[in-house]
Amino acid sequence: MVDEKIHSNNTNDDDNWSMKKDKNFVTENIYSTESYSHHTGSHQLKNNSNMEIYDLDSINKIKNNNIDIDIDNGDGYSHDINSNGSGDDDEEEENNSRTNLLMNTRIHRKLVNRHVQFIAISGVIGTALFVAIGKPMYYGGAGFLLIAFAMWCVPILAITVSTAEMVSFLPVSSPFLRLAKKCTDDSLAMMASWNFWFLECVQIPFEIVSVNTIIHFWRDDYSPAIPLVVQSILYLLISVCAVGYYGELEFWLSSFKIILALGLFIYTFITMVGGNPHHDVYGFRYFGDAPFKKYFPDGIDRGAHIGYFQGFLACLIQASFTIAGGEYISMLAGEVKLPRKVLPQAFKQVFVRLTVMFIGSCLCVGIVCSANDASLTAAINESRPGAGSSPYVISMLNLGIRILPDVVNIALITAAFSAGNAYTYCSSRTLYGMALDGYAPKIFTKCNKQGVPIYAVCVSLCWALISLLQLNSNSAVVLNWLINIITTSQLINFVCLCVIYLFFRRAYLVQKDTLPQLPFKSWWQPWTAIFGMSCALIMIFVQGYTVFFSKLWNVQDFLFNYLMIFIDLGIYLVYKLLWCRGKDKFKDPHTIDFMTDLREIEEHELDHSFEKFKFYLDT
Structure with missing residues (x-):
């Protein structure tokens, strides 16, 4: 499963974003509902389909877009995603694609x-x-x-x-x-x-x-x-x-x-x-x-x-x-x-x-x-x-x-x-x-x-x-x-x-x-x-x-x-x-690997959900 670790570049808790206590932000995601809740001393994102809990305790200054997300997708590398839902790797790939028209093998998810x-x-x-x-x-x-x-x-x-x-x-x-x-x-x-x-x-x-x-x-x-x-x-x-x-x-x-x-x-x-x-x-x-x-x-x-x-x-x-x-x-x-x-x-x-x-x-x-x-x-x-x-x-x-x-x-x-x-x-x-x-x-x-x-x-x-x-x-x-x-x-x-x-x-x-x-x-x-x-x-x-x-x-x-x-x-x-x-x-049905492809899909879903999360924080 995708393991997300969210770090803030500022540890001053006094500058944390403010919301009414116990206010829920709900976005519809794939086949489950993800809830963003503010509790005293705890911020959680819970995916009901996989029952995974992502700890958001250390989020600070989200309104200033000062967030880094490290994603460990099981390949042994850490992938940084900033608050706008795009990663350094993606930005680098986009820059390279301007100079090399056929450098990548990734199609884009744009159809609704x-x-x-x-x-x-x-x-x-x-x-x-x-x-x-x-x-x-x-x-x-x-x-x-x-x-x-x-x-x-x-x-x-x-x-x-x-x-x-x-x-x-x-x-x-x-x-x-x-x-x-x-x-x-x-x-x-x-x-x-x-x-x-x-x-x-x-x-x-x-x-x-x-x-x-x-x-x-x-x-x-x-x-x-x-x-x-x-x-x-x-x-x-x-x-x-x-x-x-x-x-x-x-x-x-x-x-x-x-x-x-x-x-x-x-x-x-x-x-x-x-x-x-x-x-x-x-x-x-x-x-x-x-x-x-x-x-x-x-x-x-x-x-x-x-x-x-x-x-x-x-x-x-x-x-x-x-x-x-x-x-x-x-x-x-x-x-x-x-x-x-x-x-x-x-x-x-x-x-x-x-x-x-x-x-x-x-x-x-x-x-x-x-x-x-x-x-x-x-x-x-x-x-x-x-x-x-x-x-x-x-x-x-x-x-x-x-x-x-x-x-x-x-x-x-x-x-x-x-x-x-x-x-x-x-x-x-x-x-x-x-x-x-x-x-x-x-x-x-x-x-x-x-x-x-x-x-x-x-x-x-x-x-x-x-x-x-x-x-x-x-x-x-x-x-x-x-x-x-x-x-x-x-x-x-x-x-x-x-x-x-x-x-x-x-x-x-x-x-x-x-x-x-x-x-x-x-x-x-x-x-x-x-x-x-x-x-x-x-x-x-x-x-x-x-x-x-x-x-x-x-x-x-x-x-x-x-x-x-x-x-x-x-x-x-x-x-x-x-x-x-x-x-x-x-x-052999026991050894068939579904998770490698599912990780990529989950990363796409996380990017989309984080965009919605950021939207609610900015409003």
């Missing part, structure tokens, strides 16, 4: 709760929620679409609460990946790290291609390289700024997504009750037109039951691609201010908001557009770009509303750009965390003076070049390839999250008496994690099942659906058998 929530929402909500959602509705009907999305939210909840428990406990950079190294074996940690980095990186070109297809709604007489260059430059410029500025920008970009979703909800309600140019009170007419449809991917009728089941599967597969869990929140953990307080709230709030948006969107598209609509059928068969295949836009055109489709298209460009921006952030921080654990070259730990891992950002952005595939292929085809790769990688990541959690839980229970309490505790463990893992594991093999129909078989589709399974398995086996020569063993 609203940043975390909106960045997480931004990473999950993209064009799929507004455009691609029309395709599964066409295959399975509005009823199956709503049921499938609602059902998939259940395993996502199981995975999210499992992730929240371990990430809130140890909120470091790339937390669940670094916990994989601590709690499992290095081979699994290596595989999970590279899979997640690949998952984040491949979504950057996906969003770039999405922007290109959206622009095609208006015109296509330009090179696809133009949006690639423009977006890549913007992503780079945004990413090299301090994380606080990034958080503010992403906060406003994400706000547009939320406004778009809420605006479409309002549009649905107003038009269904007759607020449209035709004054047609259509209510749930379109939803009931074809709520459940039979779907035969290869065109061979195998019976009604098989047809309905495949219609449902088409919707469930889309849900497994569209709905993500808490991994995007976890990637922010290393740069969040007061993470053990903020993250538990963020996990719960983001899941609820995303669930409302996903299920609400499924309900709305079924209300405004029939699954058998002729325009929707033509848009799916012709792979119309951008908003042209969105059920909302088709509804607007059917009702004779001519301006809103362009407004929606502009909003979709913002949504796609924001999602790509979030993936750039997450992928660079993932690579940074991998480098800290030795799974990537150490050069990727280097940060500029704003605390941004600049080399990791540049390498992650190189994946944007994959979007150039659309120069030789239709944009819709490239999008389909990327969707298949992303879906598989995302499902594998869900399995890894649950496995890592089970090992983390084992280690925590063994060391429970010597560790702080969990800031967030999930329910019905370990069965919750096992349930989430089982669902994700099943979907890994189900999501590409259509490729095995004789009429639909081709090597290209098979590879895009299942290649990541073989790549990840290869990484695991090569690292374990060849690199480690079979010596890589699973960690």
Whole structure:
């Protein structure tokens, strides 16, 4: 534990700060309450979570900021912190960073709760929620679409609460990946790290291609390289700024997504009750037109039951691609201010908001557009770009509303750009965390003076070049390839999250008496994690099942659906058998070291709490 010894540079007790006797100063800190009390001859700071008492008896002349704090963090050195909460080491590091741009490997904790929530929402909500959602509705009907999305939210909840428990406990950079190294074996940690980095990186070109297809709604007489260059430059410029500025920008970009979703909800309600140019009170007419449809991917009728089941599967597969869990929140953990307080709230709030948006969107598209609509059928068969295949836009055109489709298209460009921006952030921080654990070259730990891992950002952005595939292929085809790769990688990541959690839980229970309490505790463990893992594991093999129909078989589709399974398995086996020569063993839960990282977090919390303490003294 952190041992704080506070010394005054003046020992004259007569000059001590004055307060009313027994006056309490209470600040909220992480998962506990710290109380600052003045008693006769005693000043104490008590952390209720760890039951540690810090002696403040010798504080004098605090109003004059004449305080030194020595922190012994267990490394054998004494670190001085002055009254403004900053240390001599930090000041020296800041001065050095002015002359050496890439001298340090420390990122900065500047993100607050609203940043975390909106960045997480931004990473999950993209064009799929507004455009691609029309395709599964066409295959399975509005009823199956709503049921499938609602059902998939259940395993996502199981995975999210499992992730929240371990990430809130140890909120470091790339937390669940670094916990994989601590709690499992290095081979699994290596595989999970590279899979997640690949998952984040491949979504950057996906969003770039999405922007290109959206622009095609208006015109296509330009090179696809133009949006690639423009977006890549913007992503780079945004990413090299301090994380606080990034958080503010992403906060406003994400706000547009939320406004778009809420605006479409309002549009649905107003038009269904007759607020449209035709004054047609259509209510749930379109939803009931074809709520459940039979779907035969290869065109061979195998019976009604098989047809309905495949219609449902088409919707469930889309849900497994569209709905993500808490991994995007976890990637922010290393740069969040007061993470053990903020993250538990963020996990719960983001899941609820995303669930409302996903299920609400499924309900709305079924209300405004029939699954058998002729325009929707033509848009799916012709792979119309951008908003042209969105059920909302088709509804607007059917009702004779001519301006809103362009407004929606502009909003979709913002949504796609924001999602790509979030993936750039997450992928660079993932690579940074991998480098800290030795799974990537150490050069990727280097940060500029704003605390941004600049080399990791540049390498992650190189994946944007994959979007150039659309120069030789239709944009819709490239999008389909990327969707298949992303879906598989995302499902594998869900399995890894649950496995890592089970090992983390084992280690925590063994060391429970010597560790702080969990800031967030999930329910019905370990069965919750096992349930989430089982669902994700099943979907890994189900999501590409259509490729095995004789009429639909081709090597290209098979590879895009299942290649990541073989790549990840290869990484695991090569690292374990060849690199480690079979010596890589699973960690002993009794010897796993959580305290080293917890000390750093506690120092951050102490700095923040001392700032509040000083504020009260100055008032």
